[in-house]
Amino acid sequence: MYPKAYLDYLVHFHGDRDYFECHEVLEEHWKEDPPGKRKAYWVGLIQLSVGLYHYRRENWNGAERMIENAISICSQEKDALASLGLHPESLLELMRKTALAIEQKRPYESISLPVADEELLKQAKSHCIENGMTWGNPSNLADASLVHRHSARDRSDVIAERNRSLLQKKKNR
Secondary structure (H helix, E strand, O other), X not given: OOOHHHHHHHHHXXXXXXXXXXHXXXXXXXXXXXXXXXXXXXXXXXXXXXXXXXXXXXXXXXXXXXXXXHHHHHHHOHHHHHHOOEOHHHHHHHHHXXXXXXXXXXXXXXXXXXXXXXXXXXXXXXXXXXXXXXOXXXXXXXXXXXXXXXXXXXXXXXXXXXXXXXXXXXXXX
C-alpha cells in the first residue's frame, strides 16, 4: 500500500535514527518520477530528516533552514501526508516545536512522527524488529558514525561526475 522507500524511511527514522539514510532512501524514491512530476511532500519529509540530522550535530543554521523548509512544504501538502498514514496537523505542530527548540539552541531530542495508520505502524515496527532495531529508541548521540554519517560516506561517484561535467564544459567552450 505504501512505497517500500517510505517504509524504510519510517524504520530508519524511528529505529536507528539514521536521518542520513532517511534522506538517501526517500530521495532515491523521489527521483523515480521525472522532473516536473516529482512530489513535493517527499521533499518535505526529506528536509525534515536532514534538519534533524543537522540539529543533532548542532549545525543550527542548517537545521533551522531545513526544518522551516519542511514546515513550508508540509503545510501545503496535508492531504498527501494524510494519504501517507500520518496525522498532518500533529506533524506540523511537532515540526514547529522542533523549529523553536532549534532557534533556542536547546539540546537535540529524538521525535516520533505521528503515524495515524495503525496497520502502517504495525508494519514499520515489525520491520524494525526484523532489522534488529527497536521502534522509538532515542538517538545514540555517542555513536559518531551515526551523528557524523555524511563525513564517512563514499563520494567518489559524485566527485567523478563533477569532474566529467567540468571536462564537458571545457570542451564546449
